[in-house]
Amino acid sequence: MSRLNDQNVALAKEIIARYPKKKSALIPLVHLSQQQNGYVTEAAMKHVAELIDVTPAEVYGTATFYEMFRFEPTGKYLINICGTMSCALMGGHDLMHHAEHKLGVKAGSTTDDGLITLQHAECQAACTEAPTLQVNYRHRFRVTPAEFDELVDDLRAGKLDGEIPPHGTLGRNRQHIPADRAVGAVPPEQVDGAPAWVTIKEEGS
């Protein structure tokens, strides 16, 4: 069943109601479908099209613009290894080569157990920390082959469950923001410093 489930249809209707035009809910609903299935299925795109009264081709055309929507079955963890200039110079390609051996899959595919999808990425905006990778879009800096192995072992052992939510949950994180964390909870003139949930890591700390 890759259409939106009943629970998500209810949520979808709530999301649609936030916009003056139904069509505006297209991207949030595609997020929702990716959250449900781990990737965006054809059936889900058709379902989204029905919900917001557009054609499936419009959903497809819009969604495929976005790199972070996946249209093939994707593992619980999506590992993106950067291969752009700084990372390439600092061993990014070697890291990818190592990762392919470690996982036993080529870049762009998913391990047999359906846990990890490996893929190339372009610049992840952390050139000073090359080579970098992301696990479900969470950065890992200056990754050595040994650290990669450890990362994979930890993922398989479930040790990182608390830190790294499954692939496709970005959409969920954006729904239902508690009142105290919502934008506009504090009048602009009273803002002093960054919001409480933003933690800035000092270098070396």
Place this chain on the structure above:
Amino acid sequence: MSDHEHSEHDEQPEPDTSSADQEAAERGEEPPEPQATDAEADVPADDEQPEEASATADDDHAIADETQGGEGADEEAPIAPDPDAVTITVNGRAFAAHQGELVINAAERAGEYIPRFCYHPRMSSVGMCRQCLVEIDTGRGPAIQPSCMITVAPDMAVITDSHTVERAQEGVLELLLANHPLDCPVCDKGGECPLQDQTMSHGPGESRYVEQKRHYEKPIPISDHVLLDRERCILCDRCTRFADEVAGDKLIHFIDRGNNTEVATFPDEPFASYFSGNTVQICPVGALTAKPYRFKARPWDLEQADSTCTTCSVGCRVSVHSSRDQLLRYQGVDTGLDTDSVNLGWMCDRGRFNFEAVESELRLADPQIRGEAGLATSPWTSALSIVEQLLRDASTVALLGGARSTNEGAFAWAKLADALGIEHRDAQLGDGLPAGVLDLPRATIDDAVNASTVILLGPDLKEELPVLYLRLREAAVGGGTKLVEFSTQETGLTRYAWKSVRHAPGMGATEVARTLADPAMAEQLASGKVVIVAGRGNLAASEETALAALQAARAAVPEATVLPALRRGNVVGALQLGLAPADAAHDATATLQACADGKVDVLVLLGADPLNDCPDADLARRGLAGARRIISIDTHPSESTQQADVVLPAAAFAEQSGTTTNLEGRVTDVAHKVTAHGTSRPDWMIATELAARLGHDLGFASIAEVTAAIVADVPGYATAFDGGFATGAVPALPDVSNHEQIPSGYDFRLVVSRKLYDRAVNTVMSPSIAKLNIGAGARVHSLDLPRVGVDDGTDVKLISAKGSVVLPLIADDTVQRGTIWAPFNMAGADVTDLVDAAASVTDVRIERLT
């Protein structure tokens, strides 16, 4: 290249809007003359450059004075001073542009054609291809800008011929060509390709690109008719924009936008638009090709003639293309931005691809006479002798049909009918409205799309008059026109309607009166001009019910003008030129009844197939069985020709010249392009010959004389040939004020209406579109299924007072609860067995079979 200089040149105008208004004959032989429709355009246009329709749509002054159609468009209009003129300079010469006009159009009117791929005058500008870069100086120095995205401003200086512009345009072309395969010799578009032409005229001459080009699987089908070659695509957004803006069928879209953008459909949803063929016509490269034309001809071998599509009564201007005496394709023609264009260059797929029917091997080639072994081929002389004898001996003759003919064919037969004293005559088959509807104050299509309110009483225009649907859709989406729709089920225009009212079949009049009396509605109706589109939406309800609704609407808005949505090709011409019944006692229904009663000796079917096209199937069967002799004059074999005693083969579209009248009353040319099939003859010639044999002189012996006789005999037509709108003497509308509406008493009330693709002869004889009909079935709202107690798709028995039929019951939520909708004239069991032409509505009971 030099060998083909002429043909290359001739093909250079883009086929979509292009040479539209050029006389085709000229086109084949000599380079087209630059069109100087404006006084300002005294600068001779560069001979190398394509001409397109000039000026913008808001050019009201031109519209008022311009005539339309092939012959009138080139005449010079009187020049009125334009109060909104904006003075710009184009390459140093002053030019009066229109307020709000795009630079690309203004420059073209000033005689400087700017190359372009994505820009299309009938769609919004997107600035996708960047080919139209020119230098524009608005006081801050010249800057390179896309001329399709910039509107003129006072004192703007436009430079189209500088070295900078040349370099910019060459650069864009070089980049467009980087990924474009140079397979012109095997590409269908080669020879009429804007990319090829503009590479020659504005390109760099050679490419520096030596790398491997991209490769895709090709071609891939995106619809039943259209194939896509993604390697050739230059991503101009024309097809996708057409699907979105013009057709409203957003079934193709750019996917994977970025480095790998391509045009695609959703994986399992083809571009099943009624208008898909237009994308092929407007594609500026060979990326989209139409299956019926692929690899059939090279453009320079094509002969062209401007003509008018007669598939339905909209009368789209088309260009008929043939090679070696074989029809190969039709293209839509746009008579120009400053003319009152009927179809803006668009066509529906049914009209576009039914040229195959003309070329069909099943065409009637020779006369046939019924002998002991059935119909047998015979020479014309013997067939005509027999027809002569039959007509001589008959005391009562009836004539049905004529709407398939040209004006000349219909007129000649009307004259013959007059000479023979035929009273029973009708160009319709009980499936339209009485001819008197043509005498109501008439609206044109332009009136409708410029009206503030359009009241839709007719059929589903998307299914019956597709290009009229496009025009009204555009008006509703983009303009200030509000659509008020009255229908028995959801239609193509429902989603664009300002107000869409459902009424039970046969109960339209009440609902129209009630809705139009509403204060908010009255305010809207009072806000500007109102046009009523009147037609027959339901073939299972009588003419009177449709007329009563029309009368109710006219009573509510007395000053409203009426656009008659009668469907058949030249039905308006045929009715106005003398093939309208004098009264209801002589119309098609009455004629068939008279035949059934044995009162008719000879029934002449002039391109009519009552067995398929009459809404009352039983009446048609009894009529044809009851007529003593049947003479059928037709292009293709049909169920009705099979019943005939003499069959005479008639020339089809593109096989005869003449004129046709569209639903507005606009009279336009029909071109003779290919030799008539077999020994078939035009209708007028058959009528003239028969008249001579019977001792009557109709007063004409050539097509030109028939046309002249129409001008002389029919007062309403004299001006129509000069670009006016035709009127004709038609009987007054019957009085329906006593019409009584019957509330539904049975379980369900029946709606029978047409789909675009049905068993019409031109559709079934065209392999490309023959299989697109949805098949017979009875559709009910899904919530009505439990009431019947069957599942979706189960065969059930439908029973009316007239008869019964077994059809699958299909769930369809566009159907109103309590009604059954069944498409007309589909393969499978005939729903018209339920319809009684004498009854006002058709109530139906559904029985389970088990």
